[in-house]
Amino acid sequence: MPSKFDTRALDLGVLALRAAYAAGTQTPEAVINAVYDRIDRSPDPAVWIALTPRAEALARARAVPLDAPLAGIPFAVKDNLDAEGLETTAGCPVYRYRPERGAFVVDRLLEAGAILVGKTNLDQFATGLVGTRSPYGAPRCVFDERYISGGSSSGSAVAVAAGLVSFALGTDTAGSGRVPAAFNNIVGLKPTRGLLSTAGVVPACRSLDCVSIFSLTCADGDAVRRVVEGFDPADPWSRPARSRPLPLEAPAVGVLAPADRDFCGDAATAALYEDAVARAEGLGWTIREIDCGPFREAARLLYAGPWVAERAAAVGGFIAAHRADCDPTVAGIILDGPAPSAVDAFQGIYALKAHERACAAVWTTVDALLLPTAPTQYTVEAVKTDPVALNATLGLYTNFVNLLDLAAVAVPAGFTPGGLAFGVTLIAPAFTDAALAVLGDRLHRALGLGAGRDRVPVPALVVQDAPDLVDLAVVGAHLSGMPLNHQLTDRGAVLVETTRTARDYRLYALAGTVPPKPGLVRDPGFIGPGILAEVWRMTQAAFGAFVEEVPPPLAIGTMDLADGRRVKGFVCEPAAIAGGEDITDRGGWRQYLTGV
Incomplete structure (x- = not known):
């Protein structure tokens, strides 16, 4: 039939x-x-x-x-x-x-x-x-x-x-x-x-x-x-x-x-x-x-x-x-x-x-x-x-x-x-x-060559990431060229992309941190520019060792990116921003430091 x-x-x-x-x-x-x-x-x-x-x-x-x-x-x-x-x-x-x-x-x-x-x-x-x-x-x-x-x-x-x-x-x-x-x-x-x-x-x-x-x-x-x-x-x-x-x-x-x-x-x-x-x-x-x-x-x-x-x-x-x-x-x-x-x-x-x-x-x-x-x-x-x-x-x-x-x-x-x-x-x-x-x-x-004898079009497909790799979003002292970036590169982490957080995040310059660090805090209902972030990829073992070095008031949690994805990223205890400066309108830590 x-x-x-x-x-x-x-x-x-x-x-x-x-x-x-x-x-x-x-x-x-x-x-x-x-x-x-x-x-x-x-x-x-x-x-x-x-x-x-x-x-x-x-x-x-x-x-x-x-x-x-x-x-x-x-x-x-x-x-x-x-x-x-x-x-x-x-x-x-x-x-x-x-x-x-x-x-x-x-x-x-x-x-x-x-x-x-x-x-x-x-x-x-x-x-x-x-x-x-x-x-x-x-x-x-x-x-x-x-x-x-x-x-x-x-x-x-x-x-x-x-x-x-x-x-x-x-x-x-x-x-x-x-x-x-x-x-x-x-x-x-x-x-x-x-x-x-x-x-x-x-x-x-x-x-x-x-x-x-x-x-x-x-x-x-x-x-x-x-x-x-x-x-x-x-x-x-x-x-x-x-x-x-x-x-x-x-x-x-x-x-x-x-x-x-x-x-x-x-x-x-x-x-x-x-x-x-x-x-x-x-x-x-x-x-x-x-x-x-x-x-x-x-x-x-x-x-x-x-x-x-x-x-x-x-x-x-x-x-x-x-x-x-x-x-x-x-x-x-x-x-x-x-x-x-x-x-x-x-x-x-x-x-x-x-x-x-x-x-x-x-x-x-x-x-x-x-x-x-x-x-x-x-x-x-x-x-x-x-x-x-x-x-x-x-x-x-x-x-x-x-x-x-x-x-x-x-x-x-x-x-x-x-x-x-x-x-x-x-x-x-x-x-x-x-x-x-x-x-x-x-x-x-x-x-743009297609595939096979018939040159079948190749769709824009996202290839899965490996299951034993972790993506980590950073917004401050761990950015490329910043003082703590070596904590990522020394562990074999590689830069995957530059992007922004979702728009309901605020960024604060924290008081008394050495080297200077920002704190990222989510503010539901707030609509801002989104904060410039870099996504770094590393093995699970390297990620675990990295997390052990993160001092309070910072912590690693889940961060929403502008395109809707969720990755691990730096977050900050809300109490720590009391003496900090809200720099959200600068759009990112690098812009704040350079005045651009």
Whole structure:
């Protein structure tokens, strides 16, 4: 029976579907039927390795509780992640096996109500950034079938970009969760290592592997991350989730100096990178050129150092026993290089530590990096002719990220005159995932490129803050440049925004305080200008330590801001204002001190 719901122009965005379900304008059953119809009509046969039977997916759609976090959201997983009921091949038919249980992250999605549509194609054993090293075919760029889609998570990226699923899981060791996103105009979220469990994932480099998320928007990807992240005792590489804040109002962003901008002669992508930097500056971000030398030196270790041996540790024995059945390029990379010794491994670790120390100097001057995701894009035929060198080129700006324990989010950043997509990546230290999603969301919308093949508009969505961060509003001696501001910055707090309180607050210059301080008091029914405030973000632990230092008559309570939000903030005991001066009409403490 035909659905009564119109799914022809269906927006499969995660948050868009949740809103449609809540409004009753769509049902999971209608959406899943539409998804399978789209797959039937898809012109690219290489996207999928296996599909969940339509009847099974529809049965799940009819039964899913709509109050589940991802109820009725269709998704796909790269075929090196286990899913109960479907075989895992890792892109190699003779390697196939049927897992007894799903990967930790896949099971979490199913428990949250998401509906698994199928397993997607990949560079065999997740070895490659091109998407052509698979006996199941090469998924093509959604904008031009002559061009590669990027790998190794090729099928997952194309499935999202082509509107076949709402989001997809990939993996990322050298850039596999970011390069395909750039080539297909979608978001690629590469979480902090260990934030998402890799239990149930066929490893590439076990110490570096990450499960990645492809989505249409940063808000969608962040919503999925919050569902699947969590400490997994079964994964020795799993780490408890925590959050590290970044400035959201005016972050200092490191960009490539002109001499370091290598685009392999591609003038179009070079111009698009310059435009993305200009758009970032237009958002009020501080742009600083960096020395990318230490990052590039670290990147060279991934394939020129002992980490190649880790790929052999993962699947080398199998490939050696079945070489004729494996992709020759993959087999050559894993088996044919010189076998590093234990001494080589330690020397590689020492070299990486030296590069980390050099990179640390960069992080003292910037909050995040804004780099090209890939310097250029190649045709399928070009990659077949020179599969190793061209693949290495694509990792120029991605290979160092997991080695240096960084988080990243890749966002769309424009189209070349020939119609190919280009992307940039925001990169920051580990556990900045939540803040990167906010910054990535703002940049994506500022660039105005939409998402996916159809360039679906990206709505102005607010990405949630991390649950273990606290926003604190200050109005006096803790403002930027004021005597007590160090009590915030010493604890790692970062400035999020400058705003005003609600209009029913009065501000008093208190008598006898050292250093001079104001007192903020709420006066219900009073209508004033609102008091200038800064909102600072810090961890819960830092907030607790900060509160212990607050002396009477000041205290930390709940403050209403001009836009209706409520945050923690400084308040004052009413008795303390008896000898103070009402300075409300000045509009803020800084204005009072400067006389402006």
